Amino acid sequence: MSKKVGSGGKPTRTASEVVESPQANSSTRAVVAATPRHLLQLEGMDRVTLTRLLRRATMHATKAEAGENAEQTLSGVTVANLFFEDSTRTRTSFSMAAFNLGARVLEFGATTSSVSKGETLIDTARNVEAMGVGVLVVRAKQSGAAEMISKDAGASIVNAGDGRHEHPTQGLLDMLTAAQALGRVETLDFSDLRLAIVGDAVSSRVARSAIHGFTTLGAKVMCIGPSAMAPKSLETLGCTVERDLDAVLPDVDAVMMLRVQFERHGDASGAKASPLIPSIREYRVGYALTPDRESMMKPSAIVMHPGPMNRGLEIDAAVADGERSVILQQARNGVFARMAALEWVAAAPQIAK
Incomplete structure (x- = not known):
């Protein structure tokens, strides 16, 4: 070769x-x-x-x-x-x-x-x-x-x-956190684990490392978002791409929320505007993890975020600080x-x- x-x-x-x-x-x-x-x-x-x-x-x-x-x-x-x-x-x-x-x-x-x-x-x-x-x-x-x-x-x-x-070490800490929270530390077998990565996956090095790492351990990984942020081309990495977050949430074991990376979309002003989405309001309607959406998840499912978070945009504070959240455990x-x-x-x- x-x-x-x-x-x-x-x-x-x-x-x-x-x-x-x-x-x-x-x-x-x-x-x-x-x-x-x-x-x-x-x-x-x-x-x-x-x-x-x-x-x-x-x-x-x-x-x-x-x-x-x-x-x-x-x-x-x-x-x-x-x-x-x-x-x-x-x-x-x-x-x-x-x-x-x-x-x-x-x-x-x-x-x-x-x-x-x-x-x-x-x-x-x-x-x-x-x-x-x-x-x-x-x-x-x-x-x-x-x-x-x-x-x-x-x-x-x-x-x-x-x-x-x-971002390979972020991938390692995300897998470690999921293994701890979902009782898989001994086996490190993710063969029946379903991970949803929600948001700006196309801009995210975290998403790419997560896809490679989690699938190597056997997990099924889905990227969910609007087509500009989660294009079908991501499937070449080993994940599947979905559009309907509400349809996916009841079946997943872990949800990894991603921030919208405005700075990689050409916005250096801090105005939080992106050509990849019509508006922040419309993005939240389709893809924000709110308390109502969190209630759709199964009892054992966890919420992850690599940080930094845009509270009130991709994830609500009540979810980020809630019982399902392992965000601080990720940092540790x-x-x-x-x-x-x-x-x-x-x-x-x-x-x-």
Whole structure:
């Protein structure tokens, strides 16, 4: 099979090749491999690797619940958060994850760096890596940015969200949360689970990672929204596309609400206007998760949201703060999922076997 060729004529590594990077040595601490391992996407990740990551994240969650400190598996490793796009939950949880594992953490913001002076993402990453950084956590507005940086990197790269492409650690924490809330932590078998992703899926890297991750574990995933936000072309990712939210709600086990990403529709004014929908009012009529719609869900079903939320738009406050909501649990699990991800790319032997 021929390899994909990226810009510059160099072959682009497939997801499976990224997954099969060399393993760590047998020491008790992480040693970033000579050929680094990257976590760029969930597409193509095999079930064994995905399950290994989720079991490690579950272990971290269990220890934290018991009040135990995490093993210092990243002692001696420096992790740099290179965020070229704004973030609250992702950036904070990566910092906490690295700190919990004993790593040194460097924080980087695009607005206070040489990027604001015209330096490229690649040059910035190379310069930070040259200072002895072992893991670069990268968020960028451009799809494919993390993979582009990874091509010649000596450090491991973790994709913290790249444009509309993927957000793999968000996918991990979403699967962990669903497994906990729906009683599937032991088996991680989602073969009879039905997940509805509602809203602006076409703009959402979260949706893409969720589709790849949940379907790998056996779930049926549906994307629901108006045609401009949930086009039939999304079905090539492995989901189905539906239009009628009310018809779907009674049968699903989990509902993941997505915000309307106005900034990706060309609206930089904050006016909350989008060419993809006629009006906010009409969007709410068809796709907002209101208390009335929540009452249509089966008793065991859960409500998820990756954040940030637009309360009163895609989800009402009473639902976001209600008994079904696992939104704060998602935020908490972000730390544990990212601890597992950092250990995995840094080749900590406890997870890299």
